[in-house]
Amino acid sequence: MSKRCKIIVNSIIVFVLLLIVGIIVKFVFFSGSFTPLLKLNGDKQMVIDVHQEFEDPFVKARYHLKDISDEVEVLGQVDCEKIGTYQLVYRLKEHDKEVVREVKVVDRTAPKLMLKGASHVRVFLGGKYQESGYAASDDVDGDLSDEVRVESHVNMNKKGIYKIHYYVKDHSGNGSKRTRSVEVCEDPTSLKLHYNYDTYDNTMEEWWFHKSEKHERNKGAKSAAYLKKFDTYYQGPDEKVIYLTFDEGGNEVTYSKEIAEILKKHDVQATYFFTLNYLRDEADFVKELVANGNLIGNHTWHHYDMTTLANAHSVDKFVKEITETEKMYMEITGEEMPKIFRFPRGGGSERTMKMVQDLGYRNYYWSHAFYDYGDDVSKEEALRTMMEHYHNGAIYLLHPSNRGNYEAIESFIVAMKDLGYRFETLDAIGKDSQEP
Incomplete structure (x- = not known):
């Protein structure tokens, strides 16, 4: 066998041996066979919408090839009805091991903005425009009607179609917009x-x-x-x-x-x-x-x-x-x-x-x-x-x-x-x- 072939064969043997060693090390140290294993299921950081039910993915806990998940103690809780950042600590007390998950409860839903009356109205030249009203509500902040911003440029002395824009934002920055058209026409x-x-x-x-x-x-x-x-x-x-x-x-x-x-x-x-x-x-x-x-x-x-x-x-x-x-x-x-x-x-x-x-x-x-x-x-x-x-x-x-x-x-x-x-x-x- 040539010197070059021997080098190739030896390299393959070394690679195979290293692979076997890696598998053994992983099995010994990371499978829970000889040392306790505590690992998060799912993401370390999770985001859920307020009012949405939180389903805890929990953790994987093994030791001596046995599932010991029932020995895991969970510290902390998530209030799904309140916006905020929460920590859940999963602890194997006897083995002095713990992992932490962060759960953010956020509001990503825009408030509801409804116009009272028709979205297109006709009014008469020289008269007075009577606003039909509006209502805004949010599933977190409640009634936001007083926070609606109205932009109107209706000219009752000139025939034409004008737009009235209505805007509202909740306290999380989610916004909604509605538009009403007002047609000023001849009486x-x-x-x-x-x-x-x-x-x-x-x-x-x-x-x-x-x-x-x-x-x-x-x-x-x-x-x-x-x-x-x-x-x-x-x-x-x-x-x-x-x-x-x-x-x-x-x-x-x-x-x-x-x-x-x-x-x-x-x-x-x-x-x-x-x-x-x-x-x-x-x-x-x-x-x-x-x-x-x-x-x-x-x-x-x-x-x-x-x-x-x-x-x-x-x-x-x-x-x-x-x-x-x-x-x-x-x-x-x-x-x-x-x-x-x-x-x-x-x-x-x-x-x-x-x-x-x-x-x-x-x-x-x-x-x-x-x-x-x-x-x-x-x-x-x-x-x-x-x-x-x-x-x-x-x-x-x-x-x-x-x-x-x-x-x-x-x-x-x-x-x-x-x-x-x-x-x-x-x-x-x-x-x-x-x-x-």
Whole structure:
């Protein structure tokens, strides 16, 4: 064997011997076979969140190849409900051995910051912004509402969208932020209508129509072409679509909420014409209707015969009947009111249609209705007339004060869907000026 080979072989032998010695030393001194072993399980330093349960990984203790963990004494404790640094000492008293673990209880959770009211609100030019409020709380520091910092630059004298920023920090430095947008817009009640409408006929006519025969599209008191000049409609396009509309002026007995639940159940949206008083008194219901995709139309403030106000002397009252209702809707929902209108009792004139049009509204009559004011109309009678006169593009006028309508509406919806009809809201009619 060459000298070089001998050197290589000897080196390998030395390495193997050293490895064997190392294993023996580790077994003798670090396995607990001949000397006690006390070793931490897990990390020497641990971090847990306050209120989180601390699970102690404990230690490994062996001696003479036996587990002696039950002989380990633990000194100290961790208060999981209090922020701080804690030491746990694990001690083998008889063998004079101990190891130490450090546990930090910290707060890493940001406080909760909630805005009261809507995150986007509309206010009126020249008015005063009323802060809806906020609340902040922390699972360690408790109520932090008084420590919320607010940055606001809302200019009530200039139209625009402004941001209000809300900040809060807990005592551990964790922070939360929220933002509210405030849209300063024109007050609809500031709108004035220059009166020059005497050339338009102001003879009041209550809307009427020929009942549909054999489900054919019908004719109304005025032709569709004539009405369209005033952005006024009484039926939709010649398609398999039905428009459910409900007029509500604040009757003592009403089934509006019950009807709304049925519509929601069948994923049907309708158009509701509300007076100002009803909007004000049923604000939560109105917001719920809007959230479910229904359309709220303007039915004036006092439910007057609008032709009596369509003159130079009363033009401001005419306008306020509509704009005050519009403003109430905006205050309730924080949104602009859809420019959808219906005359009280369907009574209008050429002049009133023109004035409503100049206020930016589209006016809607109907192509199906029946005497449903009385409370003696049964479900059977209501359903019969609904089914006898349906037609493509029909606008149904229904009054929710009638129990028969309420009891019949579900059967009607199911039947019309089975016939292939869909239900839409009135804003689809006249939107693109393509309807008949």
